Amino acid sequence: MSCHSEQVVPVSSEDKIKILLMGNPNVGKSVIFSKLTGVHVTSSNYVGTTVDYTYGDVNYKNKKGVIIDVPGTYSLEASSEAERVATSFLEEGADVIICVLDATNLARNLDLALSLREYPIPIVYSLNLIDVAERDGIKIDKDKLEVMLKAPVIPTVAIKNKGLRELLDRAFSLCGQKAETFPKQSEDERWATINEITNEVQSYEYKEPTFIQKLEYLTLKPWPGIPIALLVLILSLGVVVGGGKALRALILLPLVNNVITPFFTRIVSFIVPEGIFRNLLVGEFGILKIGIEWPFALILPYVFLFYVVFSFLEDSGYLPRIGVLADGALKKIGVQGGNIIPMMLGYGCAVPAILGTRAATTYKERIMVATLVSFAIPCASQSGAFFALLGDKSFLALILVYLLSFMTLFTVGIIMDKVIKGKGQPMLLEIPNLLLPDRTSYFKKLKIRMKHFLMDAEGPMFVGIGIAALVAETGVLNSISTMIGPLVEGWLGLPKEASLSLLLGIIRRELAVLPLLELDLSTLQLLVGSVVALFYLPCLAVFGVLTKEFSLKVSLGIGVATITSAFLFAGLINQIGSLILALVG
Ligand SMILES: Nc1nc2c(ncn2[C@@H]2O[C@H](COP(=O)(O)OP(=O)(O)OP(=O)(O)O)[C@@H](O)[C@H]2O)c(=O)[nH]1
Numbered sequence: 001m002s003c004h005s006e007q008v009v010p011v012s013s014e015d016k017i018k019i020l021l022m023g024n025p026n027v028g029k030s031v032i033f034s035k036l037t038g039v040h041v042t043s044s045n046y047v048g049t050t051v052d053y054t055y056g057d058v059n060y061k062n063k064k065g066v067i068i069d070v071p072g073t074y075s076l077e078a079s080s081e082a083e084r085v086a087t088s089f090l091e092e093g094a095d096v097i098i099c100v101l102d103a104t105n106l107a108r109n110l111d112l113a114l115s116l117r118e119y120p121i122p123i124v125y126s127l128n129l130i131d132v133a134e135r136d137g138i139k140i141d142k143d144k145l146e147v148m149l150k151a152p153v154i155p156t157v158a159i160k161n162k163g164l165r166e167l168l169d170r171a172f173s174l175c176g177q178k179a180e181t182f183p184k185q186s187e188d189e190r191w192a193t194i195n196e197i198t199n200e201v202q203s204y205e206y207k208e209p210t211f212i213q214k215l216e217y218l219t220l221k222p223w224p225g226i227p228i229a230l231l232v233l234i235l236s237l238g239v240v241v242g243g244g245k246a247l248r249a250l251i252l253l254p255l256v257n258n259v260i261t262p263f264f265t266r267i268v269s270f271i272v273p274e275g276i277f278r279n280l281l282v283g284e285f286g287i288l289k290i291g292i293e294w295p296f297a298l299i300l301p302y303v304f305l306f307y308v309v310f311s312f313l314e315d316s317g318y319l320p321r322i323g324v325l326a327d328g329a330l331k332k333i334g335v336q337g338g339n340i341i342p343m344m345l346g347y348g349c350a351v352p353a354i355l356g357t358r359a360a361t362t363y364k365e366r367i368m369v370a371t372l373v374s375f376a377i378p379c380a381s382q383s384g385a386f387f388a389l390l391g392d393k394s395f396l397a398l399i400l401v402y403l404l405s406f407m408t409l410f411t412v413g414i415i416m417d418k419v420i421k422g423k424g425q426p427m428l429l430e431i432p433n434l435l436l437p438d439r440t441s442y443f444k445k446l447k448i449r450m451k452h453f454l455m456d457a458e459g460p461m462f463v464g465i466g467i468a469a470l471v472a473e474t475g476v477l478n479s480i481s482t483m484i485g486p487l488v489e490g491w492l493g494l495p496k497e498a499s500l501s502l503l504l505g506i507i508r509r510e511l512a513v514l515p516l517l518e519l520d521l522s523t524l525q526l527l528v529g530s531v532v533a534l535f536y537l538p539c540l541a542v543f544g545v546l547t548k549e550f551s552l553k554v555s556l557g558i559g560v561a562t563i564t565s566a567f568l569f570a571g572l573i574n575q576i577g578s579l580i581l582a583l584v585g
């Protein structure tokens with residue numbers, strides 16, 4: 001997800017025309033944009049992928065243009081942040097609009113299509129997803145539709161690049177022509193027109209439902225939808241946890257420990273004389289030792305497999321179905337089912353998750369989801385660290401950590417729902433078609449996510465490990481440990497070396513977990529350390545995005561709340577746990 005809020009919106013000029021790419025959410029705008037401009041933007045099979053605009057250049061014959069991928073909107077009423085972006089583009093004006101219609105949902109798409117005609121901008125319609133419409137037995141008479149819309153209609157299959165040249169061709173030829181503007185219609189009038197059009201152009205043909213169509217239906221009903229969801233969850237966890245462990249144990253750890261680290265150690269020992277500098281590089285917390293082992297051998301396999309599975313679920317259209325099944329439970333905590341997607345994105349990384357809340361209709365809901373994500377949803381890196389730490393040593397502790405995370409989501413949700421003024425507005429949760437993910441966009445998305453992880457995570461992690469090496473080698477760690485000793489040793493019952501976790505956890509969430517690996521901890525201590533890490537602090541990048549999207553007050557507030565909970569809960573677990581152990585033992 002990219003944001004360009006600070007960039008200047010391109011204006012049309014003599015030699016460069018401005019094309020707005022508009023339509024309902026999840027109709028294929030971003031795929032069309034990527035294919036036409038060569039600029040990759042993320043597409044996913046659910047509503048609200050694009051919440052900010054992106055633009056890219058196109059050259060057609062000897063003409064130049066700029067296309068803007070506008071966030072999807074159902075209407076021009078601007079009820080969400082993403083919709084406001086869309087309407088502001090229309091008001092600024094453009095040379096031509098490409099309005100993308102979902103052929104499997106014509107009536108609903110026509111609502112926006114007709115409203116757009118009230119602006120003095122020529123429109124060309126792309127009738128997209130006709131492959132899926134055909135699969136479902138929906139037939140649309142394109143010629144009649146053109147007559148009724150009084151504008152060109154081009155049938156397209158965006159993912160297969162079908163019809164896109166022609167679409168661009170028509171867009172350029174319309175440019176400069178005077179658009180016929182239509183009088184503003186009331187909602188009733190508009191729906192009357194929509195009925196008239198669909199009756200005229202659309203027909204159905206009965207087709208024996210395919211396996212995927214049956215699945216579309218079955219995944220939405222509590223039975224067998226919920227068992228299917230549980231199965232998907234267990235399978236996904238199996239791939240991520242089991243696969244990650246195997247990758248780590250069989251390939252990455254041996255590679256790092258037997259080949260890479262010895263190699264660097266030998267070279268450094270040869271060049272750098274014994275002492276603090278050598279230790280910084282290859283000592284206990286050496287950047288060339290831990291700085292490679294932690295990010296690449298411990299975290300990377302889990303993050304990679306998480307995105308392999310998650311991106312697949314995303315593109316198949318399965319995720320919103322979980323939203324439907326979980327809607328009841330989510331409503332109890334004051335969150336509409338539609339917001340489940342940003343929450344699930346949070347298990348990858350909190351930054352896109354918080355940006356994704358822009359599709360939410362009310363401020364209250366945005367801030368609630370953002371807080372829940374920052375509070376108690378471990379990101380992929382942090383989960384990787386938990387799996388690495390607890391997977392081998394205490395499976396029970398691992399389960400307890402995630403159980404606590406769920407319980408916190410509910411408690412915090414309920415409290416916020418009561419405390420924050422305003423209402424969560426029912427959000428339209430649109431259920432997309434189940435599709436076999438498009439291979440090109442799937443791999444591109446996976447590649448981009450891994451690139452982001454490597455750039456966003458590895459850099460700060462290196463810095464963090466550098467700091468660890470420095471404070472360990474210079475003895476600063478000892479003074480810090482003495483200072484916060486009462487808290488760490490007394491209240492939390494952890495060895496004083498665990499204060500390194502607290503220090504590094506400020507930089508990134510997984511760094512609050514990983515230093516515990518080096519310590520010999522009891523099961524109770526593992527649990528306590530993990531609980532501190534679970535809540536502790538959202539990482540620096542999350543602070544940044546919270547401040548930008550909301551305010552400094554909000555991000556500081558969330559920070560104070562999480563850090564207080566971290567020490568409170570973890571300490572309580574330690575005190576109660578120790579008491580029980582003393583009674584039993
Ligand atoms: N089978 C099929 N799938 C398509 C077609 N066009 C797009 N898709 C898929 O439909 C989904 C939605 O595409 P996007 O490009 O993300 O939709 P969008 O309109 O940008 O959605 P928002 O950003 O949410 O407004 C993706 O999973 C695409 O791969 C098509 O013509 N045929």
Ligand SMILES: [Mg+2]
Pocket residue numbers: 029030031042043049050072
């Ligand atoms: Mg999009």
